[in-house]
Amino acid sequence: MADLSSLKVGLEGSASALVTEERLATRVGSGNVPVFASPMLIAVMEAAAVDCLEGHLPENYQSLGVQLNVAHTAPTPIGFTVTAKATLKEVSGRKLTFDVTASDGVEQIGSGVHTRIVVDTPRFMARLAAKSLPRR
Template sequence: MAFSLPLGLKAEVKRKVTPEITARHLGSGNVEVLATPAMIALMEQAAVQAVDPLLPPGQKTVGVAVDVKHIAPTPVGMEVRATAELVEVDGRKLLFKVEAYDEKEKVGEGLHRRVIIDLEQFASRVLSKGGTL
């Protein structure tokens, strides 16, 4: 890897909570609040936005681990905001501090790990399993 990513890179994504991303709809619970999987997806999107635009052509990141706590509910209709900050780089391994907030309070926090991949090699692995891209 002939380039380096500086620590402290940050990004933020926002989304209004709709019925499609509630725990009831996604099957992760039986209540009409932001689902934990949806919150994690927003955190991952923020991490992607923080670093992927800076990568050389032919490289992207993929998520490989999450350690996140969902600490408060967010109802349908309220906006949720997820942030990611690059806090560690170890070769191709990237570690992000991630947080989520609704209009009233912090609703999630934790760590998210991504790995920089070569798109051609990654595609080859997917295709070797009979997948499509």
């Protein structure tokens, strides 16, 4: 098992995304209203969790998102910037749990819990490559 001792409850990370045409629900297929899409909200929340871990994982290790429970509670129009914050709330072996929130500069637009798993990158990539081989 990798040394994950630098992962401490309370670590924080953030990420932002400008609401552009490409990030609207109407563009990504998640609705018929031209507002920031829920899949894009989830992506910026995941990016905040990744930012939280920056510099804290051993060499040749990374984290992968495995679970999200998010409420998207307010709409955001094009031109606004959405900022997500992730706070590490639990470390259980290689399982990391984060509280995540997002706001658009006017109000909080989403919140939830996100779980990531720490993986050995070369081992993970070997598994992926094996899965990509032609099946008989």
